[in-house]
Amino acid sequence: DTEVTQTPKHLVMGMTNKKSLKCEQHMGHRAMYWYKQKAKKPPELMFVYSYEKLSINESVPSRFSPECPNSSLLNLHLHALQPEDSALYLCASSQGRSAGAKNIQYFGAGTRLSVL
């Protein structure tokens, strides 16, 4: 089983709203990732958590706030977003450091976010 579950599938929010995206995996993976994907573009890395600690932040604006409550869950808290933040947000997970060079990332189906 290589399933990564993301909720919600679709989200529409206003620029003053606060919302959260959720991601869950039960593969025992210790690394989890958030990516942003605009139409007809490849995924762009936002954040990496390794063993529940934030290890990479790709200079993402503070209106995006990640959280990793435990090894199976990853959240992305959204506040005061801009229309240009509308995109598909993908979560991924992988074994992490213990996999060495065989660190395959498995992706969820994504949350399609529209900011009005």
Added chain:
Amino acid sequence: EDKVVQSPLSLVVHEGDTVTLNCSYEVTNFRSLLWYKQEKKAPTFLFMLTSSGIEKKSGRLSSILDKKELFSILNITATQTGDSAVYLCAVEAGLSGGSNYKLTFGKGTLLTVNP
């Protein structure tokens, strides 16, 4: 800055044709190269390549890596309409000064297989 370049960017073929998709890269601290297929939403994993010259195969799909020339190819034989998708190449490489690695994606090849 790490770079991954895919070609062609789009390709239209007829069912039964064989296609070859290309991926070249320039990264420091290379660890692996991965191929994904993306239809509507989630990229789905196809292959991971870490060693030169060893072909990975799954049904009609195969891939090989050349670490000396810094490229990989993905072959699809006897294409079917269900192969229509964006094929993404990604390279995992280490970040300078630490033990972190990240995936850098190419722009993808949009493959359309017509009946």
